[in-house]
Amino acid sequence: MTVSSAPGKVYLFGEHAVVYGEPAVPCAVERRATVSVDAREDDRVRVTAPDLSLDGFTVEYGGEGDDRPDVNVAQGLVEAGIAYVAAAVEQARDAADAPSAGFDVTVESDIPLGAGLGSSAAVVVAGIDAATRELGTPLDPEAVAERAYRAEYDVQDGHASRADTFCCAVGGAVRVEGDDCRRIDAPNLPFVVGFDGGAGDTGELVAGVRSLREEYGFAADTVGSIGDLVRRGEAVLAEADPTDDPPESVLAELGRLMNFDHGLLEALGVSSRSLDNMVWSAREAGAHGAKLTGAGGGGCVVALDRTEETETALRFTPECEDAFRAELARGGVRVEEE
Ligand SMILES: Nc1ncnc2c1ncn2[C@@H]1O[C@H](COP(=O)(O)OP(=O)(O)OP(=O)(O)O)[C@@H](O)[C@H]1O
Ligand SMILES: C[C@@](O)(CCO)CC(=O)[O-]
Ligand SMILES: [Mg+2]
Numbered sequence: 001m002t003v004s005s006a007p008g009k010v011y012l013f014g015e016h017a018v019v020y021g022e023p024a025v026p027c028a029v030e031r032r033a034t035v036s037v038d039a040r041e042d043d044r045v046r047v048t049a050p051d052l053s054l055d056g057f058t059v060e061y062g063g064e065g066d067d068r069p070d071v072n073v074a075q076g077l078v079e080a081g082i083a084y085v086a087a088a089v090e091q092a093r094d095a096a097d098a099p100s101a102g103f104d105v106t107v108e109s110d111i112p113l114g115a116g117l118g119s120s121a122a123v124v125v126a127g128i129d130a131a132t133r134e135l136g137t138p139l140d141p142e143a144v145a146e147r148a149y150r151a152e153y154d155v156q157d158g159h160a161s162r163a164d165t166f167c168c169a170v171g172g173a174v175r176v177e178g179d180d181c182r183r184i185d186a187p188n189l190p191f192v193v194g195f196d197g198g199a200g201d202t203g204e205l206v207a208g209v210r211s212l213r214e215e216y217g218f219a220a221d222t223v224g225s226i227g228d229l230v231r232r233g234e235a236v237l238a239e240a241d242p243t244d245d246p247p248e249s250v251l252a253e254l255g256r257l258m259n260f261d262h263g264l265l266e267a268l269g270v271s272s273r274s275l276d277n278m279v280w281s282a283r284e285a286g287a288h289g290a291k292l293t294g295a296g297g298g299g300c301v302v303a304l305d306r307t308e309e310t311e312t313a314l315r316f317t318p319e320c321e322d323a324f325r326a327e328l329a330r331g332g333v334r335v336e337e338e
Pocket of ligand 2: 014015016017018019116118159160161162163164202206293294295
């Protein structure tokens with residue numbers, strides 16, 4: 001058996017715009033998905049994913065000759081639930097040139113699903129790492145990232161950038177612009193996350209921004225403005241000492257840019273009332289800045305605050321189901337057991 005884990009991520013800035021070739025700066029955070037892979041004798045794949053749950057279903061059973069319950073959950077829903085795991089298995093088979101390798105796969109994760117913290121990328125990255133090791137063909141983190149990107153691209157019908165998968169694979173703060181992915185230096189950023197308990201559909205939200213951008217020149221300009229603020233943010237990060245806590249002036253400037261980014265994402269239609277309310281709670285509590293993170297539509301906001309004030313304020317915000325501090329994860333994918 002092989003067990004690998006990979007961190008989730010928050011976007012300091014640049015989500016959505018990164019899909020159109022603008023730069024983005026995601027940062028890995030200490031919440032992980034852990035995938036265990038056991039090679040099988042046959043070519044079947046068995047997936048156990050206790051975090052995936054259904055909201056409710058109807059079942060009809062009994063009667064003569066009735067050996068299968070009739071459940072009203074569409075097969076498509078189950079397939080969608082395991083789509084990322086299935087895509088990771090396909091990538092591992094391809095990398096190891098073992099098209100009919102079978103696996104027992106178990107996924108465990110403390111990253112909320114569909115909430116902007118990169119749960120899909122962490123599952124795919126950890127899954128590819130564990131499965132390729134299990135087949136005796138380990139890949140370096142960059143190669144895992146490349147394969148994980150292809151997996152997300154397939155599942156999201158071409159609506160994916162390399163940002164999430166590269167960040168989860170290599171860890172730390174990264175900069176992604178098109179095919180160009182690299183680690184960058186970053187000080188200890190005091191991230192606080194607020195989670196509304198909900199989720200957004202990444203593919204749908206990305207498609208929404210794409211059509212706005214095609215319809216309106218000013219929406220395309222908005223995407224370009226996100227790129228401009230990311231370039232500014234990178235320059236601010238580059239000034240800070242990466243081995244230390246950042247000075248107040250750096251946090252203040254990063255926070256101002258995060259606020260700006262949230263406003264532009266809101267204009268592009270990917271925020272929600274609960275995300276906006278959490279953003280305002282964080283700002284009123286004295287956070288340097290706050291914004292939604294990831295695809296949006298619902299899920300998480302990220303704020304910068306060294307004090308306890310933002311976390312406490314978020315806990316008292318009705319729309320907020322959970323609030324926590326998220327340390328920058330300096331390490332990316334790693335093998336836990338081999
Ligand atoms: N613990 C898990 N077990 C199995 N599958 C998971 C798990 N966590 C995430 N996934 C897969 O990832 C999907 C969620 O991915 P999605 O891209 O929509 O959201 P996200 O990655 O959490 O957020 P974002 O992409 O905005 O950062 C789930 O529907 C499921 O298919
Ligand atoms: C919305 C998006 O930019 C980030 C999702 O975490 C999509 C992507 O980059 O693939
Ligand atoms: Mg995702």
